[in-house]
Amino acid sequence: MSDFESVAATELHTATPGPAGNPNAPGQPHTLEVSKPRSASADAWRELRRRPLFWIALLITAVVALMAAWPSLFTSADPTSCSLSNRMGLPSGAAIFGYDVQGCDVFARSVYGTKNSLLVGLGAALVAGLLGMLFGVTGGYFGRWWDVLVSRVIDIVLGLPLLLAAIVFMKRVANSGGGQTARLVALIAVLGLLGWTTAARVIRSSVITAKQQDYVHAAKMLGAGSGRIMWRHILPNALAPFIVIITMALGSFIAAEATLSFLGVGLLPPSQSWGIDISNARLYMRENFIPLAVPSTFLALTVLAFIILGDTIREAFDPKLR
Amino acid sequence: MFRYLVRRFLQMIMVFFATTFIVYALMYWTGGDPIQALAGEKPVNDVLRAQLTKEFGLDQPFLVRYWNYITNLLHGDLGNTLVGRPIKDVLADAWPITIQLAVIAIVFTILFGVTAGVIAGIRRGSIFDNTTLVLTLIVIGIPSVVLAPLAQYLFTIQWKIFPTTAGGNPTLWDLLLPGIVLGSLSVATAMRLTRASVSENLRADFVRTARSKGMPGRRVIGIHVLRNSLIPIVTFLGVELGSLMAGAIVTEGVFNIPGVGYQLSKALRTEDTPLIIGIVSVLVIIFLVANLIVDLLYAVLDPRIRYE
Numbered sequence: 001m002s003d004f005e006s007v008a009a010t011e012l013h014t015a016t017p018g019p020a021g022n023p024n025a026p027g028q029p030h031t032l033e034v035s036k037p038r039s040a041s042a043d044a045w046r047e048l049r050r051r052p053l054f055w056i057a058l059l060i061t062a063v064v065a066l067m068a069a070w071p072s073l074f075t076s077a078d079p080t081s082c083s084l085s086n087r088m089g090l091p092s093g094a095a096i097f098g099y100d101v102q103g104c105d106v107f108a109r110s111v112y113g114t115k116n117s118l119l120v121g122l123g124a125a126l127v128a129g130l131l132g133m134l135f136g137v138t139g140g141y142f143g144r145w146w147d148v149l150v151s152r153v154i155d156i157v158l159g160l161p162l163l164l165a166a167i168v169f170m171k172r173v174a175n176s177g178g179g180q181t182a183r184l185v186a187l188i189a190v191l192g193l194l195g196w197t198t199a200a201r202v203i204r205s206s207v208i209t210a211k212q213q214d215y216v217h218a219a220k221m222l223g224a225g226s227g228r229i230m231w232r233h234i235l236p237n238a239l240a241p242f243i244v245i246i247t248m249a250l251g252s253f254i255a256a257e258a259t260l261s262f263l264g265v266g267l268l269p270p271s272q273s274w275g276i277d278i279s280n281a282r283l284y285m286r287e288n289f290i291p292l293a294v295p296s297t298f299l300a301l302t303v304l305a306f307i308i309l310g311d312t313i314r315e316a317f318d319p320k321l322r
Numbered sequence: 323m324f325r326y327l328v329r330r331f332l333q334m335i336m337v338f339f340a341t342t343f344i345v346y347a348l349m350y351w352t353g354g355d356p357i358q359a360l361a362g363e364k365p366v367n368d369v370l371r372a373q374l375t376k377e378f379g380l381d382q383p384f385l386v387r388y389w390n391y392i393t394n395l396l397h398g399d400l401g402n403t404l405v406g407r408p409i410k411d412v413l414a415d416a417w418p419i420t421i422q423l424a425v426i427a428i429v430f431t432i433l434f435g436v437t438a439g440v441i442a443g444i445r446r447g448s449i450f451d452n453t454t455l456v457l458t459l460i461v462i463g464i465p466s467v468v469l470a471p472l473a474q475y476l477f478t479i480q481w482k483i484f485p486t487t488a489g490g491n492p493t494l495w496d497l498l499l500p501g502i503v504l505g506s507l508s509v510a511t512a513m514r515l516t517r518a519s520v521s522e523n524l525r526a527d528f529v530r531t532a533r534s535k536g537m538p539g540r541r542v543i544g545i546h547v548l549r550n551s552l553i554p555i556v557t558f559l560g561v562e563l564g565s566l567m568a569g570a571i572v573t574e575g576v577f578n579i580p581g582v583g584y585q586l587s588k589a590l591r592t593e594d595t596p597l598i599i600g601i602v603s604v605l606v607i608i609f610l611v612a613n614l615i616v617d618l619l620y621a622v623l624d625p626r627i628r629y630e
Contacts, residue, residue, distance in 0.1 A: 255465035304463030
């Protein structure tokens with residue numbers, strides 16, 4: 001959703017290291033008792049290890065990943081076997097969070113919904129990351145007309161608010177038919193195609209800074225080709241802010257999937273999605289709040305975990321905040 | 323400045339054409355049979371079909387149709403919905419409500435986000451700072467599909483403070499809770515932005531100079547730090563106002579507020595393609611204009627910025 005876009009964009013002001021605060025800049029002053037200077041990533045790792053919030057977020061993402069891969073580890077109930085005689089059944093030994101309005105096991109539905117959410121999030125982050133890296137690095141490195149073209153394309157994509165554009169794209173997919181897998185792939189493509197711009201901008205600005213550094217000139221003089229310079233010498237400089245952006249984007253893609261499914265243009269039943277469950281349970285919340293609370297908690301915790309993960313990594317890599 | 327203005331304006335026009343073209347192409351190029359959609363389940367006889375095809379200009383090439391749409395759009399004519407109501411009228415009814423909602427959200431953001439950000443920025447590392455940082459992180463992490471129903475449950479059903487749904491003609495009181503829900507995401511971002519910018523300015527040379535001249539602390543904060551810190555916040559709020567209108571779709575749906583977002587989700591449900599395109603086009607225009615104004619405001623607010 002576009003709100004997340006702006007969140008990520010404002011985080012950038014602090015995430016993008018200026019020339020002075022570049023985490024990988026050589027010769028960064030370190031504490032005196034250390035004889036061998038540590039690398040910036042080792043510094044960041046030391047910083048991260050001490051943050052409990054980082055470990056909590058990592059634990060949540062690990063559980064979510066496990067749940068997506070083997071949902072049967074967490075529940076023995078079948079999310080698709082619903083019986084109206086269980087309608088709005090209260091929590092019991094058989095179903096720890098009871099049953100929803102269709103008589104489906106609330107907990108099992110949420111557990112099995114994890115897979116789709118994570119698939120969309122990871123897939124869209126992968127697409128966005130690759131596109132952002134490709135256009136960011138080449139645009140910043142080659143400059144000239146190619147950079148102008150890339151920047152204009154970024155302007156155009158940013159001119160479309162994420163949620164609105166995704167709605168229109170997904171509506172188009174709906175018109176052309178297609179099964180559940182087709183919708184899943186379409187969601188990944190749409191979110192990835194609309195979400196790469198922030199990453200591209202961050203990488204582009206890092207590349208422009210790095211391009212002027214002496215070691216890049218040195219590599220060029222030693223005869224290194226464009227590809228090697230970009231991959232080995234320039235990209236590592238942009239990696240820290242890139243990882244932060246992509247981690248946070250992953251969270252926001254998961255939220256966007258849920259929002260689109262909530263609005264009825266993302267995944268459709270019988271696919272399992274937290275957004276679908278929230279949208280159904282919302283109408284009956286006066287009667288029974290639990291079917292709404294469970295998928296909401298799953299969704300909020302997952303998104304939160306990725307946002308916190310990104311945020312703590314950003315802080316660890318930002319020397320100004322130490 | 324003038325050259326920048328012209329360039330920025332040309333850029334906006336290009337983005338406008340590209341975005342509307344994408345939206346239009348996606349919805350119409352291969353988007354099913356609009357005449358059958360108009361007729362619903364009933365079969366359409368050939369004479370009627372030929373008549374309607376001519377009337378709606380469907381016999382013309384795609385680019386011509388796009389051009390007609392754009393010229394109509396620029397003349398303020400958005401066409402009709404599938405049931406024949408002018409889209410302009412639909413929007414005219416919905417806009418005031420969405421604008422009220424967005425204004426409530428922005429006021430809420432300024433009241434809480436900016437104030438908390440200033441305090442946190444001045445007292446970095448304090449308990450207040452750390453608590454608000456964690457709280458804002460949580461608010462950023464909770465999507466509106468979770469926050470809106472949760473707020474509705476807690477504040478209207480569990481504790482009957484606010485009305486559950488707004489209904490046909492919402493008063494300001496009806497819109498208060500949805501506005502706060504809508505604004506809560508910007509609150510977190512605004513707070514973090516303010517905090518970062520205040521604490522950065524506190525370390526600036528001009529603040530050190532002001533302090534060493536013996537200027538009292540309150541004056542240093544009020545004049546030198548705050549006025550410089552507010553520049554990025556004002557621009558953030560400007561952009562946010564544009565995106566809030568688009569973001570209202572979930573909130574308006576949950577609280578049953580007949581604003582623009584509600585109309586859009588209704589159009590999605592009823593497959594009303596012209597209405598979807600109309601609303602999205604107008605929202606994109608607002609978004610672009612808000613961005614342009616904000617860019618120009620930057621130069622006005624901060625004379626140090628000179629555009630080439």
